[in-house]
Amino acid sequence: MAKQGGEHVWLRVVYRGAGPVFWSGGPGHFGAQDKDEVLHRGAVGADGGVTFDLQIEVKPEGVGAPAFVGPLAHGPAGKRFLYLSWRNLTGEYAQRFKLPLGSITWDDIRAARAAGQPLLGEVVDANPRATSTGANIGGTRQVAWKSPAV
Numbered sequence: 001m002a003k004q005g006g007e008h009v010w011l012r013v014v015y016r017g018a019g020p021v022f023w024s025g026g027p028g029h030f031g032a033q034d035k036d037e038v039l040h041r042g043a044v045g046a047d048g049g050v051t052f053d054l055q056i057e058v059k060p061e062g063v064g065a066p067a068f069v070g071p072l073a074h075g076p077a078g079k080r081f082l083y084l085s086w087r088n089l090t091g092e093y094a095q096r097f098k099l100p101l102g103s104i105t106w107d108d109i110r111a112a113r114a115a116g117q118p119l120l121g122e123v124v125d126a127n128p129r130a131t132s133t134g135a136n137i138g139g140t141r142q143v144a145w146k147s148p149a150v
Contacts, residue, residue: 006057006069009109012118013052013099013143015042015084017125020095020136024088033083033096034071053118054082061106068101078102081140084123095136099123099143108147117148 019030031039032052042052057070068080075081075098082099104119112119121143129137 007060008055009058009066009068009104010112010118011052011054011056011082011145012120013042013054013082013084014045014120014122015050015052015125016048016122018128020086021128021130022134022136023086023094024090025086025094029087029089031085032072033074033085035074036071039085039087040072052084056082056101058109061109065102066104066106066109068104073101074098084141086136095128095138097123097125097138098140100140101145103143104145108145111147115148120146120148 013032028041029039030050031041032054033039040052040054042050044050054072056068056072059067059069067077072082073080074083080101082101084097084099086094088094099121108119123141123143125141131137
């Protein structure tokens with residue numbers, strides 16, 4: 001449940017990729033991960049991209065950068081990120097990507113709200129890789145969040 005006085009930001013994340021090299025899951029085993037480790041599925045588009053429309057909580061505007069909180073915001077204050085996660089059929093994670101939120105500004109949030117549109121982030125993973133031991137390479141994927149033109 002959101003704390004009273006909290007606000008929300010609408011983010012649209014589009015994943016374009018083949019998924020992990022080694023993965024035994026399927027569409028129900030890929031999603032935006034919350035703090036309870038629930039995966040929120042996206043919608044597959046005609047071009048094969050998977051779109052996630054997410055409402056992320058943000059503390060009310062004040063001094064400094066937006067402070068993201070709530071079930072989908074992971075990591076320490078000032079370095080929050082989203083997780084895109086793939087789970088194997090056995091339940092363990094095959095791979096997780098961290099998508100940093102730190103480049104989002106209050107100007108971006110205001111522009112998106114004024115346009116009634118989400119902030120858009122695209123993740124392109126055309127060449128998934130794995131280590132020589134068979135572990136998928138996850139890690140941080142930089143995202144250029146785009147605010148809509150007003």
